[in-house]
Amino acid sequence: MRTSLFGKILVAVVAALLGFVLVSQFRGQRRFSRQLQAESETDLARILSSLNTEADSLRDEIASLRLQLQDVQTSSRRDDAAAKSAQDQLMQLQVLSGTVPVHGPGVAVNVDDPERSLRYDALIDLVQELRDAGAEALAVNGQRVGAASAFSPQPGGIALDGSPLHAPYRVVAIGDPATLETGLQIRGGAVETLSAARGVHVAIERLPDTTLPALPRPPTLRAAHPVAS
C-alpha cells in the first residue's frame, strides 16, 4: 500500500471533485424536474393553463407599458422643446438688456471731438441710428449700452449711466457690418449730422469679430412689474 503525499493530494482532489459535482447535479436536477414529475396530469394541465394566463397578462402589461413609455417620451420631447425655446428667449433678452458679454461682427464709429462741441444728444442720436440699422449690442468707450442706459449731460462733457465719457468717443455696435455702415452714411443721417459740428471728425471701421462687456451692474427695476398672465 503506497501512500505518497502526491497520491494523498490527488485522492483528496478527486474526492472534492466528486462532492462538488454530486451536489451541483443534485441541485440542478431538483430545480428542473422534480417539482413537475411529482404532479398529476390534471395538475399539470392546470399549471399549464395558469402559466398561459400569466403569460397573457404579462404580454398585456408589456403593451401597456410600451404605450406609457411612448407617452412619456412624447411629453418629454415637448418639455425639451419648451425648455429650449425658453433658453433661446432668455439668451436674446440677456443680449438685448446687456447683462451678458457678447461678441460678433459689427462696426466701430470713432468720433473725434477735440473742441468738445458735441452735446449728449448727439450720442443719443448716433446710438439710436445704430439701433435703427439693426445693432443688437452697443458699447461706448468700452462701456456697454443696455436697455435702460441713458446719456446725460455732465459739467464739461457727457456721462453714460452716470460715468463720464471722454472724447474721442468710440461707439462699437454688433450687427451686420454692411447694413450698419449703410445706415450710418444715409444722407442727413448720424454721421453727416455729427460731422457738421465744429472740429468733429467721424471714421467708421468694420470689425470682423469684436467683444463687448456686460453692464457693470444689471438694471434694477423699482416701479415696473410684469402683469401676471
Next chain:
Amino acid sequence: MIPLISLVIGAVVAILLHPTVPQNLTPYVAIAVVVAIDSAFGGFRSYLERTFNDRVFVLAFVTNAALAVFLVWVGDQLGVSDFSTAIVVVFGIRIFQNLAAIRRRVFGG
C-alpha cells in the same frame, strides 16, 4: 479520513457557489456522478482490503467517468438513448458488489 473531509469540502463549496449544470449536459453529468460513486466505493473497498493504490484509484476514477460520459454521448449520437440505462445498471450492480465486499470486510461476514 482525508478523502472524506475533501468530499465534504467539495460539497460545501458547491452549496455555497450554487453552480448550475447546463440543462443539455445533465444526462452526462448524471452518468459521470454514478460512475464516480462506484469508483469511490471501489476505492474504499480496496483500502479495507489493503490493496489501495492512489494512482490506480485516481486513474480508474477519471477514466471510468470519462468513458461513461463518452459512451452516453455516442449513444445519443447513434439514437440509442437508453445507453445510459445500461451504464447505470452495470455500475449500480458494481456499487452493490463493492458495498457487499465492504460489509464483509468490516463485519467479518
